[in-house]
Amino acid sequence: MRPRSRDRRLENAQEAAGNGLLDRRVFMKGGLGALATGAFMAFASTEAGAAGPPEIPAGMKIAGAPLSPYGSPATYEREVTRTLIRSQPGTTGAGASRTPLEALEGIITPSGLHFERHHNGVPAIDPAQHQLLIHGMVARPLVFTVASLLRYPMVSRIHFLECSGNSGAMYQPTPPALTCGQTHGLVSCSEWTGVPLRLLLAEAGVDPRADWILAEGADAAAMSRSVPMRKAMDDAMLALYQNGERLRPENGYPVRLFLPGYEGNMSVKWLRRIKVTDTPTMTKDETSRYTDLQGDGKSLMFTYPMEVKSLITRPAPGLRLTGPGLYELSGIAWSGHGKIRKVEVSADGGQSWAEAALSPPVLAHALTRFRIAWKWNGAPTVLKSRATDDAGHVQPTRDRLIAEHGANVIFHYNAIQAWGIESSGEVKNVYA
């Protein structure tokens, strides 16, 4: 459908940057109101014919479907699933599945679409049998059951979780021809509710010389990571609930460690043991894995916070534009260092940039939704987004990221993403 150009105000709306990016206020309350009274908005409607309202649909003539104990998505949305579900050869559960970012809006990932990353599958854990041990450099080693954890005071916070291997395919010499979610969907965002770890550590009585903890999962990989005591005593949480319901098995049921802003690997699922230590334990998961091999052959270790990052998710590969005219570009930005301060968008391959509107809430260590109005003239072009966090970190270009870290790294890719728009409306991953 081709929106007709019947909108005088938008014709004159101030371009905030080249190639049709409009001032971010244009869709905001005042701006949209002014436009609505002053002119037609030309998005994608078609004019209704003279015949009057459409015929009475079949669903108005018979009783609807019954109630159900647990809801599921509309059958017409059944293609919105986790994507690129891959396991190591010969295994069933040592792999990952990804969130279909281009199909979602807002900042919360539905629990059933939260990405998964397991090193040896999802263990079957009966919450009545599960135990969590806190031991090591403590005055009183303690054992908690799930029932006892549920009696402690809880906090609820909205946080992203990102695997440090997310977007790793972008280090390849040619851009992966995948959907946005297939390339970047090892990030999701939930409301997590649980017990602040510091409460339990205080109860166990931490030796003041202990600077670290070890967290171990009850899976067949015994996934284990060392965590600085400062983080454990700050905002670390033992999460029991995700988006209001108990954790899903694949996300760590019945209890997981959650470390806001840190690389996903450290948020140990199916948590069974915390050992208080004076040094890092140097587990396999922090020596042979989750270190970042640099261009000079040395490796970075303990690279905890996820760097500032953003993606335009509408449009993005997996979606297409339906003809020239007015669009709202929509995307997500996040940083392990804090809040998103601003997101700039370019519709001319990075020659000029306009600031996008940030949709509230803008929360620390959470996905932040950004939006900006764009009038596409139908010509091929390149869209980009560039986020800045409140610690002052700015997303680098891909060239700069690789110049600084080399191309052997698998982890911590956070460069500016470019989407090529073709005149057909198709959206492609490009290095530009």
Ligand SMILES: Nc1nc2c(c(=O)[nH]1)N[C@H]1C(S)=C(S)[C@@H](COP(=O)(O)O)O[C@H]1N2
């Ligand atoms: N016990 C255990 N914890 C684990 C893992 C695991 O395999 N076993 N995977 C880690 C990795 S690499 C990531 S990115 C996150 C993924 O969490 P999710 O599956 O809930 O998205 O969990 C981390 N915690």
Ligand SMILES: [Mo]
């Ligand atoms: Mo990960």
